[in-house]
Amino acid sequence: MRMYVKVMAAVIACILLSGEALSAFATTPATENLSWFKKKKKKPEEKEEKSKSDYEKLVEDSKTTKGMFAVHQKKNDYYFEIPTSLLGRDLLVVNKLQRVPAELNDAGVNRGVNYENQMVCMEW
Structure with a gap:
């Protein structure tokens, strides 16, 4: 017993x-015990290209003309890129005739004559 x-x-x-x-x-x-047999997960690759800003999206496909301020033409739309130094200043816009038809030239209208002047002020 x-x-x-x-x-x-x-x-x-x-x-x-x-x-x-x-x-x-x-x-x-x-998972610790089987770590030798598990496939390692790949880390998602970081995108090299950052998302584009609205400005970059607007400018990338447009035709740009630079001068006193940049003018971007996208299809039938025009966008003006005005520097901050020009904001609040008065700008004089002068329109002149480039060509005159022969019929009007006999009437005394010469090319290069101002036919419209406007004062423009850009504000924020």
């Missing part, structure tokens, strides 16, 4: 000890 008690005590001790070992194994995530 003593031998039976000793064997039973040894079996119970083994079960308890193995239960603690199994519970320690169970608490560690399975």
Whole structure:
């Protein structure tokens, strides 16, 4: 009977000890144990091109003429890029005739004559 008690005590001790070992194994995530066999996830590649601003989208396909201020033509639309130094200043717009038909030239209208002047002020 003593031998039976000793064997039973040894079996119970083994079960308890193995239960603690199994519970320690169970608490560690399975991914740590299988990390050798897992494929590594690729990090998403960073985009080299940053998203374009509204200005860059407007200017990229337009025809640009530079002068006192830049004029961007996109299809039938015209966009004026006016520097801040010109804002609030009075600008005189002078229109002159470039060509005159022969019929009007006999009437005394010469090319190069001012036919309309306007004062313009650009404001923010």
